[in-house]
Amino acid sequence: MTRQIIVGALLLIALIVFPLLSPWSTVILTVALCEGLAALGILILLRAGQVSFGHGLFFAFSAYVVAFMAAAKFGREVLLLVPIATAASGLVAALVGLFIVRYRAIFFGMLNLAISMVFFSLLEKLFSITGGADGKRVPRPTLAGMTLERESFEFWMFYITLALAVIAALAVARYLVSPGGKALEAIKSNETRLEYLGVSSRKVLYGAYLTSGLLAGLGGAIIALVSGHVTPELAYWVRSGEFVFIAILGGAGGVAGPFLGALMFQIIRGYAAVYAPETWHAVLGVMLLVIIFFAPAGLYGLILGRKRAGDAT
């Protein structure tokens, strides 16, 4: 436990200090935190032994809610946009979850993928509303009533995102050691016994799915604000796959894992795009293979000296 706290604290200190020394990194780090939030949602589902290949749905949905609201006169305030867009994604997760939690394993994963791809198609085809493949521009909103220049806006958005990521990570860590979090693990381990405890595994998974959707939605809302533009690509299966990639790369053993994974993902993507622009997907693939074969508990597990994927916090 002490080692986990030290790892988390060091990561946090690095994230606080780095943008002060290298202001150019704020957007990249904010994007990493947003993807880390979505991967944190994936981590929750992994605890139940389920993988979603469609969390781009929630990520994109909240991003488009931000885009539409920011374009309208009543919604040009970060403190309004982020909670509303996140709640909207939560609502979508609540609706989709009613159906999805009836399924397990490959069916769970593929149904998530199918629904996100339906949304992707709608974003692309409804050109007059969504802007089609070109997407929508997101006008820079005010922050606590202040109109900020781009650099200041990005700087403050990074620290707000960091604070939200810390709160989300601590809340998820707490949830995972609560009876509800342990019941979630029980779905993976033995659903029959869970039912014979009088516990509805569907209800347990539904709560987790909702939380997971909210986290992806939070990430999507912020990414729309910092990138200033949304496209259907946010809902595309590749994006959803990246969240799973990040969760596995970082390790599902602790809540710091997805953020470590997201940072590493951004570093690999950044350098690979420069030094291997034609083959950077192959670099990511090789990286994933290395992790699966040699460090199945991910980067977080590697740091904590854990060998197996199941060694959880």
Place this chain on the structure above:
Amino acid sequence: MSEVILEARDLQLRFGGVQAAAGASLTVRADERIAIIGPNGAGKTTFINLCTGYIKPESGSVVFAGRDITALSPRAITRLGIGRSFQIPQLFIENTVMENLLLALSAREGSWSPFLRLDRHPKIDEMWALLDIVGLKQTGHRIVRELPEGMRKLIDIAVALALEPKLIFMDEPTSGVSSHEKFQVMDTLTRALDARATTAIFVEHDMDVVARYASRVAVWSGGRIALEGTPDEILNHPEVLETVIGVGV
């Protein structure tokens, strides 16, 4: 005579060409300890599955405390007060023994607060007491996957007991438990059942256990309860001696 707590009436079930239940009926009164005996593979576990909602019968009914539970889910049946342990223990094997029991206690108490750490559950003393009943207090912090089958079976029973059921089904509770520990475990288990006024139905192959702990014995044969009686009557019945115990007369 105490009240009827469970009544299985004329249960019928066929698996392909096999008649797993052929008019199985059993009436259970509160506080009874009923042992179900019969040859291996005869369908005793199927009878438990039918009574606890794991399998639905093609016809017939199961009434528990005056309520028809035939069509109810295992979850609903558990909530009404029927617990069970399994022939192959059904536990959360990647979790500790403590976590398995505390999860059962959370389920009973409905305590799902996200602010509550499972390992600091207010019912932790009860958890240790339950482990004491099955003589496994020392295993509390162990991961279930690492424990031998016999220990897992006892933990499975403790998990079922944690729900404080009115009626408990136990499928071969002492199989895998060493012969010198068998009676010790059954003694404490029986005391725990008495203290909780829990009715018990158990499938058992060890006739010494049956003779010592059952108040009534039911013989499962041909997909139904073929014979019923006191342990003395049944264990000395010529047909039982030949077909179940394997002693020719």
